[in-house]
Amino acid sequence: MDVSLKFCGAAGTVTGSCYMVKTAGHRFLVDCGMFQGTKTIRSLNYNSFPFDPAEIDFVLLTHAHIDHSGLLPKLFKEGFKGPVYMTEPTKDLLAAMLPDSAHIQEMDVMHLNRRNARRGKPEIEPIYTQQDAEACQLDFVSVDYEEWLDLDGIRVKFWNAGHILGSASIQIEVPTADPNEDSLRLLWSGDLGPNHKLFHPDPDASTDYDYVISESTYGGRTRPVVTSEEKRDILLKEIKAALKNDGMLLIPAFAVERTQELLADILILQQTGQLRNVPIFLDSPLAIKATEVFKKHAGELEDVAGHLDHINTGHIRFTQTVEESKSINRIKSGAIIMAGSGMCDAGRIRHHIKNRMWNTNTTLLLVGYQAEGSLGRLLLEGARKVRIQGEEITIRGKVRQIETYSGHADENELVDWITSRKPIRHGLYLCHGEEEAAKALKAALIAEGMPEKLISIPSIDDEVRLSRKGKPDYFENIPHRLKPQDLGGWDAHNEFAELQIDLKEAFDKLADEKARRALARRIKRALEKA
Template sequence: MSISLSIHGAAHTVTGSCYLLQSGRTRFLIDCGMFQGSKTLKALNYGDFPFKPEEIDFVLLTHAHIDHSGLIPKLVKHGFAGPIYATHGTIDLLSCMLPDSAHIQEMEVSQLNRRNVRRGRPEVTPIYTVQDAESALRAFSPVTYDEWIEPAEGVRARFWNAGHILGSASIEIELTTGLDSPRLMRLLFSGDIGPEVTSFHPVPESPQGLDYVICESTYGARERPQMTLASRRDLLAAEANDALKDNGVLIIPSFAVERTQELLSDLLALAKERRIPRAPIFLDSPLAIRATEVFMDHADELEDGEAFRHAMRSPLLRTTESAQESRMIERIDGSHIIVAASGMCDAGRIRHHLKNHLWRANATVLMVGYQAEGSLGRILQNGTRAVRIQGDEVKVRARIRTLDIFSGHADGTALTQWIEDRGPVSRGIILVHGEEEGLTALHDRLAKKGLDGDRIFAPELDAVFDLLAESPSKRERPAPRRLQPEVVGQLDWHNDLSRLWLDIEEELEKAADDKARRVVLRRIRRALENERS
């Protein structure tokens, strides 16, 4: 009998979480997430799965975030017919998140196809439709924290509260090895581990004494200062007061689930205490509005859930469901706050607000979540002078600020402690869901704590582990790769092209007159001709 683990996402990047476990004849997934970031990485969402969906027996889902769940409708559409196990909170969130993901794809593909027709290019189809998403929801089967399920013979699973978002879980798995002397192999998939300070959740929980731990490393290189709820609100108040003076506008790109609800709770509490101006707060995300309703339904499961319910009834909070209501925000005079998705600025209504406000000196864009390499949010964080949004160049005169206090992820110190607390881990620690800096830093932290560095792995995309191999060096074996390792989690040629267009336009603007501009263009033409020859 063999037991193998294939890493089909979140390898040297923070999105696309998807792991295939094969134990004898049983094949199942832990997560089936969407890739985000550069166009090269996102193109994987449109390609074939590196496995046959119809051969997957079941799925165990850690939580609702789209980078962990977003390709489930595609999986069902292409032949998967088994159950998907997730907590009640996760299923309730996905009842609005997956149809919303499909709606965004349909809308963006429609816009792209209008441009493709004008350019004589072939049309494309969405990864999946709203109907596909609604069909996938029928496959979900709810589980309860701390209770074992047996989805297949020789396989048991138990969900532990990960403290990340509503319904989030780390998943413990027991496999019967089927060797001459049968034993249990115990694995733990961390999912995303929550931070020490959160408004809504207790400290993450998980078992000890495992064969393998597969752990996220998103903030493996980050060290956050000690934070309380009060100090978090102090920092947010300082940023909001700076942004709102002189009729300023504060724009906050925010992940629709959990981040938005915590952020609104803090902003409304500060406004109630008169610590920030009582400016209107627009929640401009249909998904975030529906997710907030789910949080209200589950408030009894949250820490201080009644205070959250009360805050959401504030007259300062204004929700904008329709696109027309969203556009009406542009007409608002005076200070106001806009909270809109997506959190990395790569889709949704936030791009419309950035297009309208980035060029304004009295606007502030406050990043409150992780920005993947190649995303518009990361490009803005890195200090670019101009960006292209929906084909238009937009100068960046707004203040770009980052407040890393609402992250749903544990930092490097907390991740290290979480892994130590899972010990002893007898066979290996596999680090996933992180970019190069986070992976390397967490590896080094663990090695300094005395863990065997040769048993700490940071696999590349589509790598396969033989979990029964005795030698660590023989555990990982090559497999066909969809992307070469050097392009995963990096800026791609699309980013380079966008930057080149902006640089050319800047040079033309700086030129003294039309003659000088023609000289610039001749030099570019000459360079292209030399490249062709």
């Protein structure tokens, strides 16, 4: 029996996790995530799926992060009518996260349509609405870790991936036509957490697979092993440096788990006298709701009670409404503001960047992965001017990054997890990573003795035939929505935004009107020849 696997997202790039499996009698997805990063990559969210949603029987969801779950409402909106299986904590988190995602899209589209109206451009619609996000959840089904689920002969088991609350690696067994032949055994890593992560056991799964599909986010990058005290000390040094001379500290917040860890550690530092009591603003309605989900599932997590007790103290100012968020602008110095989103591409953090990063006394502290082309990545790489919602912003503040709070396994931990799944008989696919990261992880695995012929790095929309006999083979002449070179680095929109900034600077530097007119004429002539 032929089984095929199509890499519909998170292949050659980090976001948009989505994989379609076709068997003789079924079509199903593992994840259905939103694309983040450059405008070119994000445009895939608005385009058609590379399959007919009405033909999908069910979806298996690894975890709640939007780059894995964020297109589920669109999937239902465009014809999917099946169940979506996930752990109970993932289901609870999505009750807050999907409506929040829809709200952000609706607000962004509203602002864009205002600009489009002034430019004479047609209006666009959001990918989905809050109503769509609420409606799709009626078909969400919760499952337990390490319990077999039988879906019309296809067996599924969820393993704790140690990444965020409810995250899972997913084992799938597809029966063959021959009753004497073993089932085809597949394993999706999902996103893997680092070893010894707060709240979670180390990621786990069983062994002996035909094919493994693994993330590669931090291929080529390792982090020192630090204790909880050492991690807090690293954070303390960054906070003290940022708040020196009454500075302001902005922290883009990954609403689920990263926020809760950071808040707990900041409050511990204050309560132990290592950090003076400064105002802390949690300007993220989603993070506030996610904290309530953590409280509900505290019994399922490791060493969590004391940390949640700290978060429950009155030292944090929670801002739910837009008016409350705007009121933070009155705070001019000596405070910490945590706001979504973690890559600075959406949510309230963009407004705080616009309002504050022109000031040399402001620090932006990045505490998680920044996808290529995202605003966070541009700032991390030293951009001194950026465009946010069509407005040019000068960056004079400091941009810092710490990786000790990362929710992803580093290269050594990825190698350990993958090699612990052996034997991997026919194929290992390295996904959910930028090209260089996937190549680095491949090299590290080969150095550990894994045969090179087993390891593939697929690109988006590649499709492969899976078999228990012989080597898998890629389908030829498959249409690809984007070329591999479009998945990495800046896209044309980034280049054009930078060109606009450079042109304005060039005009401003010229001595007089005559020189400016001459430059304008040269540019026009160049455009005529283009």
